[in-house]
Amino acid sequence: MVMSSALLTDHYELTMLQAALGSGAARRRAVFEVFARHLPGGRRYGVVAGTGRFLDALADFRFGEAELAFLRDNRVVNDETLDFLASYRFQGDVYGYREGECYFPGSPIMVVDGTFAEAVLLETLILSILNHDSAIASAASRMVHAAGSRPIIEMGSRRTHELAAVAAARAAYLAGFSSTSNLMAGSMYGVPTAGTSAHAFTLLHSSEYDAFQAQIDSLGADTTLLVDTYDVAKGVRTAVELAGPELGAVRIDSGDLAVVAREVRQMLDSLGATGTRIVVTSDLDEYAIAALAAAPVDGYGVGTSVVTGSGVPTAAMVYKLVAREDADGALWPVAKKSVGKPSRGGRKTAFRALENGVATAELVTCSPGAAAPDGARPLLHQLVRGGEIVGREPLEAARERHRAAVAELPVLAHQLSQGDAVIPTVFS
Template identity: 85%
Template sequence: MKEAMSSALLTDHYELTMLRAALAGGGARRRAVFEVFARHLPQGRRYGVVAGTGRVLDALEAFRFGDAELEFLRESRVADERTLEYLASYRFGGDVYGYREGECYFPGSPIMVVEGTFADAVLLETVILSTLNHDSAVASAASRMVHAAGSRPIIEMGSRRTHEIAAVAAARAAYLSGFASTSNLMAGSRYGVPTAGTAAHAFTLLHDSEYEAFQAQLDSLGRDTTLLVDTYDVAKAVRTAVELAGPELGAVRIDSGDLGAAAGEVRQMLDALGATSTRIVVTGDLDEYAIAALAAAPVDGYGVGTSVVTGSGAPTAAMVYKLVAREDASGALAPVAKKSVGKPSRGGRKNAYRALESGTAVAELVTTAPDAPAPRGARPLLHPLVLSGEIVGREPLSEARARHRSSTAELPRLSHHLSPGDPAIPTVFT
């Protein structure tokens, strides 16, 4: 889906500084290859999930400097007239290759490769990184939660715990990783993510009694609605709920206390009252560890907010955007690499493959040999997203969601352990 506004100023000042100097110095038109990769996974995590690629393509398509953007750059003296002239007609004309959304990644994986002139590619660093870092962090956390939940669905409900625009992206990323729905209506409208919502304690407190509150909700939404039962006394609320709705009551939600113990007690009450098909949904500061701890409890679904939109303690995927090759004096692409202490990079345009044995991933194979054939038993990970400036890699969110299921299914079992550990498979550079 196209962005409604220009994304050109979703960038850092220093990118315009480099462009200005490169135009003046003559290096702007040199061919260059930039690469997005993560030097490491969040501490103890065993895999990451690529998310945000579709949003990167939307942002790239909207990366245009109109009159308002150019006037701002002129008035703030960020750009001189030569740079403004270049920006006025800017259209990314290069190529982008990348891991498809939903794919798992590991330290050093060349998640996205941007090829073009230096001027073309350098401007995209911040908008690419801000999108991939946020969305991949959310998707990686969401994936762990989905595996902890097993077959039980999870509702994403973290909009009130993050920036309003980030909330929409987070809902998309969580759904990509297997969440069943979101409370965020913009995510439903923009990306087709299924939406769901119950009621807050405020609705119960609005009424003179819990009885009146439940009756009003049932009258409006029908028996399949979900009633919040922990505003006052849980046992009394459950009895009232079944009295009003009958055994066809859709679900009850518990939002506080010892959720495992409360779910057990509520299940017993519901069954005793004949509401054996009424579901129990639990919410309240859940993360993957809390969800795993509730595996034996009679819970039918979860609602997760703060933890998923903040990456469950890892709010960024720590991805970087580095120049790995540039045109030399002979016109050939020459590898370049940083030697900074603690922040090295590997030079050269790369290809990447997932090595499999009997359907199970055993290694991430990364090669700088441009014409090398794909290793036997491995599948390619880099796919064309943009060719000569034309977007070719858009896909429905449903495809990314399906890809994530297949990508995680081929990982070794230990990948899904919540205890701290090393990356599930090694990244091997050849």
């Protein structure tokens, strides 16, 4: 049985729906836009992620008997609104930046065009998914760049909500992580999975020798052995003694990782295990990874930092009405004028301006259907047409798109220090 996503929303959306049904405005055409006023954490670019998850959730956005009974029993809405919800199906259009694309302040990341009644109900669903996944992907992208060609395993499931862990693994992989420890992400999204063992496995056995032997007997010499439960030097010697020079990798999870990694590399080489890789873990983030650039490390495992957006757990995206139909059927721009929280009215079209393959500006215009300027590429693509989902794509396509999008950013995009967006957003 498919679980409905219809109650993954806020009460106030149904409050507005009921009032709009009463006033007759509910069926007016309305255009909502998702954008971020700024890039949180002083970052230079953001990464769009979660679009595929939103499309899946939209397909399941139905008010069945259980959902309607909850709303009725708790007097959330009146009978007229319940009747509307019973037959609710989104029949509008959705346009958006593709997953993996980079975005900047003011980028119209998603545009929802339908009746007010249809579109207002999607605010929380869209924002909860895009804000979470884009925050994870934005942090993961920085980590991937800091790691260079070295792979990163996402291993943060034990540091967040169980369902958020699955979404985070997907977003991190989209942004360039090589694998995840989360099996549900592997099952649902095809993310490659990987795992070694914990200190508990070593402590379970009478000795480190016995623990390593058990793991090698089960998984072969190419396994990864955790060598810092007791004494790292002794652990490395025992690992090579048992597995031989074919030992796949050792993992270090404590201490001064740069110093320990050098010592371990020297020891492995002296024991003939020149091909044995070194994987490091222990509260890594993009800054720690960058600091290890010169260390003889072959891979990283990142947990807490990636699933919490490396200190920025939301992308600060908002969902605002930017155009509405008037009594004569014309579409008029509308904008919020609140101090500190302004919005720009009008339905947008966006392009990425490029010069010699390098991004120079985000061009946003209120001329729907405008052709791409010379040297620019369009950013908004249709995801839903007349209620039919048309924008699904493989996760690998988003992963490849992200590689290409990051490659066209100016070099300054990859500075880890706080700063402004690497390219300006130009409105016209």
